[in-house]
Amino acid sequence: MKLGIFGGTFNPVHYGHLRAAEEVCGKLSLDKVLFIPAGKTPFEKPETVSAVHRFNMVKTAIKGNTRFQISDIEVKARGKSFTVDTMKKLGKLYPGSELFFILGIDAFLDLPHWKQPDTLLNLSHCVVTSRPGYTFTDLMPSPYLRHVSRAVLRKMDAGSMDLFCFDISESQKCFLCRVTSLNISASYIRNLIISGENIKYLLPDSVESYIISHKLYKK
Numbered sequence: 065m066k067l068g069i070f071g072g073t074f075n076p077v078h079y080g081h082l083r084a085a086e087e088v089c090g091k092l093s094l095d096k097v098l099f100i101p102a103g104k105t106p107f108e109k110p111e112t113v114s115a116v117h118r119f120n121m122v123k124t125a126i127k128g129n130t131r132f133q134i135s136d137i138e139v140k141a142r143g144k145s146f147t148v149d150t151m152k153k154l155g156k157l158y159p160g161s162e163l164f165f166i167l168g169i170d171a172f173l174d175l176p177h178w179k180q181p182d183t184l185l186n187l188s189h190c191v192v193t194s195r196p197g198y199t200f201t202d203l204m205p206s207p208y209l210r211h212v213s214r215a216v217l218r219k220m221d222a223g224s225m226d227l228f229c230f231d232i233s234e235s236q237k238c239f240l241c242r243v244t245s246l247n248i249s250a251s252y253i254r255n256l257i258i259s260g261e262n263i264k265y266l267l268p269d270s271v272e273s274y275i276i277s278h279k280l281y282k283k
């Protein structure tokens with residue numbers, strides 16, 4: 065099985081996340097994408113709602129998509145979950161599966177600050193998706209893209225190439241993947257709610273209803 069792993073705070077989940085996951089799933093012929101909402105973290109921002117709410121919002125957002133699944137692996141963990149540890153657990157939970165770790169350019173740029181990034185890149189393939197506000201050329205200084213030419217990154221940015229694959233570690237590959245640009249972020253949605261504006265069409269109706277009925281993100 066080819067299994068996509070899509071982690072995030074999902075505070076809240078929105079169409080930017082869902083569309084990116086859908087397109088990666090199609091372009092790489094994945095069998096499933098597993099959404100993994102992050103659990104409670106010691107350095108959590110005050111605006112981060114509880115892991116249970118974030119989990120429930122992802123659950124309702126992906127309902128009806130047979131290729132999307134949710135995992136409570138990080139939500140139910142006690143302390144902070146590091147992605148590398150989660151990936152080791154997933155490797156045991158899904159023996160024989162090929163894992164594809166999906167993350168946006170912004171998250172990939174932050175990777176060197178994560179726990180054991182080199183180990184992480186040996187445990188799964190990684191899929192770096194485009195995201196408004198970032199270009200593939202921004203990845204140029206990354207130590208992991210040493211062997212990727214600027215010309216390739218420019219082609220990805222220009223749209224004349226929408227998928228590029230290279231070896232990122234001894235056993236794993238990295239895919240650069242263009243997805244439809246949806247300039248949506250969870251922080252933008254939270255700010256709209258705080259200013260009393262509506263959030264329609266930025267996320268699924270069921271998530272909007274959940275936010276309203278639980279009075280989330282209101283100051």
Ligand code: ATP
Nearest residue numbers: 072073074080084167168171195246248249250251
């Ligand atoms: P915040 O605004 O609170 O920082 P966010 O919208 O970036 O949140 P996260 O839960 O932090 O959402 O993101 C999870 C993953 O989804 C990251 O890898 C991120 O790059 C990716 N992502 C988020 N928004 C988009 C988007 N609009 N298009 C493509 N990828 C996205």
